[in-house]
Amino acid sequence: MHLTPTQLDRATGVLLGTAVGDALGVPYEFETRVLHDDETPQMLGGGLGDFAPGEWSDDTSMAMAIALVAATGADLTTDDALDAIAENFLRWFDGNPPDVGNQTRAVLGATRRRIDAGADGVSRIMRDESRRYADANPRSAGNGALMRTAPVAVALLADRHKLARAARLVASLTHADPLAGDSCVLWCEAIRVAVLDGHIDIRAGLDLIPDDRQPTWTQWLDDATTQSPKVFTPNGFTVTALQSAAAAIVQTPATDATHFQRALDTAIRIGNDTDTVAAIAGGLLGARWGADAVPADWRTAVHGWPNHNGRPSTAQELIDLAKVTVCDQDACASTDARR
Structure with a gap:
């Protein structure tokens, strides 16, 4: 997709903003x-x-x-792409990460056992285990799908309807509850709009939600703009997680690019699942203000999975992944996006 330099900076801010918010919220x-x-x-x-x-x-x-899958140019609505994402989830999970949400742990653990027993079709199995978990746990609309959804938006900036389908499919790998899918659709569309148009509109994706749930989501989003951010806790529920991130962003004055830092401060002060709320907020803030809004010391410090030759991924690798995902040669040759 052809992007202006400003749009490209905003696209590269999405994953970087997610990571920065996450690392700030961890402590x-x-x-x-x-x-x-x-x-x-x-x-x-x-x-x-x-x-x-x-x-x-x-x-x-x-x-x-x-x-990592989006950067290959894969169509995230296909079984092959969903298999690749599911395999990456398992690769991460097999490394015994120190902090895994209970629902995600249950779904990935059950998937790993079935794969090890010889079953085929990793994304099909993962979605099956996700549905099984949701059936057994009626309150299963956790924030574990929303927290990771930002790269889906970067991959599908040009097609909002396909973006909505992909967001829901990727969410369903571990979170089958429709509200989890709805929240990912809404946040991905808000990110897409911020990258392309340079403003934040948390209601932009309401028409992409099933008609019967639109009034409820409208009220939830209205609450996020009018009620104190601190009321949206606990925020392990995907709705209150989205409301927390949205309230922190829209209720922090957006006079200039320091909005990125100030809104993350607000998000973390809400409390409870701080790294997740700040990661969600960071994805949209990065989409609005771009990678250039991220302070240099945060860029230098942020790092994490996956490791490459014994060293963790860095901020530059997040930026490069985004560039490769959104650019073709004509659009981005001058930015050296494919180095």
Whole structure:
């Protein structure tokens, strides 16, 4: 897709913003460390997984599993692409990551056991286990699909309807509840609009949600713009996670690119699942303000799965993945996107 330099910067900010929000939120997850009023969030590490300073958690690692497939040019609505994403999820899971959501752990663990027993079709099996989990656990619309959804938007900037299908399919690999799919559709469309048009519209994807759920989502999004961000906790539920991120963004004055930092501060101060809420918010903030809005020290510090020759992925690799995903040779030859 042909993008202007400004649009390209915003596209490269999506995954970077996700990772930065994640790493900033890690130390404060579930109040593992208190963020005092006179402090600003720092990439201190620790948290539930005893992460290194600047290391991202499962939120960005699972987003990377998607981004690596998107960067190949694969059609994310196809079985082959979904298989590749599911295989990446398992590759990450097999490494015994220190922080995995309960629902994701259950679905990936059951999938791994079936694959090891000789079953074929990894994405089909994963979706089957996702549905099985949802049937057994009626309150299964967790935030674990929404937290990783940003790369889907980068891959499908040109086609909002295909984007909605892909977002729901990728969500369904681990989260079969329709609300989890809805939240991913809404957030992906908001990211797409921010990259292309340079503004934030959290309601842009309402028409992509089934008609019978549109009024409820309209009210939920209205609440996110009018109620204090701090009311959206606990936020392990995909709806309150989306409301938390949305409230932090739209209720923080957006006078200039420092909005990126200030809105992440607000998101983390909501509390509870801080790394996930900040990762979700970071994806949309990166889409609005671009990679250039990310402070240099945060770029230098942020890192995580997957490792390459013994070293973790870096901010530059996130940016390069996004460039390769959105660019063709004519559009991006001058940016050296394919190096």
